[in-house]
Structures are given as C-alpha cells and as structure tokens.
Amino acid sequence: MSLMDALHDWWDSRDLKKIRQRRREKALEYMKKLDKDVDQDMIEDIKEDSENQVIPLFKKMTLKGDFFVSKIKRNYKWGLFLIAVLLFLIFLLFFVLIKSSLFAVKNLEYEFGESAFISSEVLNKSLESVKGKNIFSVSSQQIRDVLSEHFVTLADVEIEKYYPSSLKIIIKEYKPAIIIRQGSSIESEEFLINKAGFVMSSRPYSGPNPEFLTIISTDAEMKGTLGDRILMPEMVDFIYRAATQFEDKVGIKLVSIWYLAREKELHLWTSKNFKVMMTFNRSVDAQLEDMMIALQNANLDKRPFSYIDLRVENKIFVKPR
Numbered sequence: 001m002s003l004m005d006a007l008h009d010w011w012d013s014r015d016l017k018k019i020r021q022r023r024r025e026k027a028l029e030y031m032k033k034l035d036k037d038v039d040q041d042m043i044e045d046i047k048e049d050s051e052n053q054v055i056p057l058f059k060k061m062t063l064k065g066d067f068f069v070s071k072i073k074r075n076y077k078w079g080l081f082l083i084a085v086l087l088f089l090i091f092l093l094f095f096v097l098i099k100s101s102l103f104a105v106k107n108l109e110y111e112f113g114e115s116a117f118i119s120s121e122v123l124n125k126s127l128e129s130v131k132g133k134n135i136f137s138v139s140s141q142q143i144r145d146v147l148s149e150h151f152v153t154l155a156d157v158e159i160e161k162y163y164p165s166s167l168k169i170i171i172k173e174y175k176p177a178i179i180i181r182q183g184s185s186i187e188s189e190e191f192l193i194n195k196a197g198f199v200m201s202s203r204p205y206s207g208p209n210p211e212f213l214t215i216i217s218t219d220a221e222m223k224g225t226l227g228d229r230i231l232m233p234e235m236v237d238f239i240y241r242a243a244t245q246f247e248d249k250v251g252i253k254l255v256s257i258w259y260l261a262r263e264k265e266l267h268l269w270t271s272k273n274f275k276v277m278m279t280f281n282r283s284v285d286a287q288l289e290d291m292m293i294a295l296q297n298a299n300l301d302k303r304p305f306s307y308i309d310l311r312v313e314n315k316i317f318v319k320p321r
C-alpha cells in the first residue's frame with residue numbers, strides 16, 4: 001500500500017467516526033426534548049442503533065456518488081500539491097547545481113598517451129577559459145574544439161569528471177609516421193609527418209622511437225610549415241604499411257624509399273639491388289602477394305633483375321639485368 005492510499009484510508013475512517021458521533025449526539029438531543037429519563041442502558045441502545053444506521057447511510061451516499069466524488073476531489077488536491085512540491089525541489093536542485101560555485105572547475109589534470117609535442121604547461125594556457133565553468137556543462141567536444149585550434153597533432157580528447165570541481169583530461173596525439181626528405185641528400189630539408197598527414201616538426205626529431213620512423217625521399221616540391229597537411233591520411237598509411245610489411249613478408253631489407261607525387265607511385269630500393277614499383281591505386285596486401293609470386297618465379301639467386309613492377313592488377317612485370 002502506498003503512502004497516499006494509507007492517508008486516504010485514514011481520512012475516510014476519520015469521517016466515518018464523525019458521522020457516528022453526530023448520530024449519537026442528535027439521538028441524545030432528541031430524547032431530552034421528549035423529557036424522557038435517559039439512563040445508561042438507553043444510551044447504549046441508542047449507540048448501537050445509531051451505529052447500525054450508519055452503514056445503510058454510508059451505502060446510500062456511495063450509491064449517489066457524493067462520497068466518491070469528494071474522495072476524488074481530495075486525491076486531486078493532494079496530487080496537485082505533490083506535483084508543485086516536486087517541481088519546486090527540481091528547480092531548487094537545478095539552481096544549486098548550475099549556479100553554485102561549489103561545482104565550478106578549479107583543478108585540471110592531464111594524462112598523455114605517448115605524447116611527443118603537447119605539454120601540460122601549454123595546455124594550461126590553452127584551457128584557461130575552462131576554469132570557472134560549471135563542471136556539468138563541460139564536455140569532451142568542447143575541450144576538443146578548443147585544443148584543435150592550437151595543436152595539429154591532437155587526435156582525440158576524453159575527460160573524466162571528479163566532483164565537485166576537478167577534471168582529468170586524457171590527450172591522444174597522432175603518432176609520428178614518416179619523415180619526408182626533399183631529395184636524396186642527407187642535408188636536404190625534411191619534414192616529420194604524423195598519421196593524419198600534418199607536418200609536426202622539422203628535423204632533428206627526438207620523440208619516442210625515432211628509429212622506427214619510415215624515411216622517404218621525394219622529387220616533389222613540398223613546402224610545409226607546422227600544421228600544414230602535405231599528405232592525405234590514406235597515403236601516409238599506404239607508405240607506412242608498405243615500408244614496414246615489405247621486410248616482414250618478403251624478407252628483403254629496404255635501402256631507400258622514393259615517393260613520386262605526380263605519378264602517385266612508391267619505389268622501394270632493396271638490398272638485393274633491384275627496385276619494386278608500387279601504385280597507390282592498389283592495396284598494399286595485394287601488391288605484396290604479387291611480389292611473393294614474382295620472387296618464386298624469377299629465380300633471383302640465379303638470375304639478377306632490375307625491377308619488379310606491381311602496378312597493374314593481375315600482371316607482374318620483371319625486367320632482368
């Protein structure tokens with residue numbers, strides 16, 4: 001039974017007692033008017049008779065609907081009262097949560113995933129506007145929008161809220177992928193490119209695991225400053241996967257990699273003194289499978305050759321020396 005049902009039952013029983021009491025009082029007044037001696041036994045009889053008469057009267061009121069209507073009215077008033085109280089409490093809670101300085105952001109903590117370029121000091125300056133905002137209104141998207149204006153290496157942002165006033169910001173950066181060298185000389189201008197194709201910095205690079213970066217040379221005129229996109233992400237992924245998977249699957253080391261921008265080709269020079277010609281129009285896996293077939297049929301140990309051309313689907317061209 002709910003609280004409202006219990007209150008209604010109590011109120012109904014309270015009304016029934018009043019009805020009985022009024023019946024008894026009227027009966028006694030009636031007897032006094034008749035100048036009859038009212039002894040205790042007669043009073044008890046009147047009480048019993050009045051109580052017996054209450055039940056048909058109660059049933060009569062119920063059949064007419066008066067009692068039922070009055071009960072609905074009482075329920076309706078209680079419902080309105082409870083709704084008003086609930087709305088007031090919700091408004092009060094909303095006001096406390098939004099307007100109270102208790103939930104204003106005061107502390108910012110950072111967590112980095114293999115970060116190479118973004119530092120806590122720079123982040124504090126960039127996110128100065130976040131401090132003082134209500135912690136319930138701050139979202140990951142808002143933080144991402146603010147930081148993406150300052151950091152081209154930013155890949156994603158997540159936040160963890162520690163109530164009432166602390167934020168933990170998890171920074172994820174695009175990892176460095178390749179180094180593009182303008183020409184073949186080691187003194188040529190170089191750019192460090194992340195997986196999204198943006199220029200992250202110029203050499204020398206001293207970030208995490210620089211020895212695993214792929215160095216490619218190009219004859220294209222590439223001019224880029226920090227934040228410029230000079231390659232599309234799918235091209236960076238193709239170059240990176242071609243360089244790393246070639247040695248693993250083919251078993252031959254690479255000496256140098258050339259990127260031909262105009263032809264949209266990648267030329268891989270191997271330690272066996274031959275060149276592998278690949279195109280960006282076919283997947284890396286498909287071209288490496290053709291490469292394995294070519295090596296099986298070319299008899300590399302017996303007959304040296306100049307290059308293997310993998311650019312055309314379902315055709316492998318091998319040029320002997």
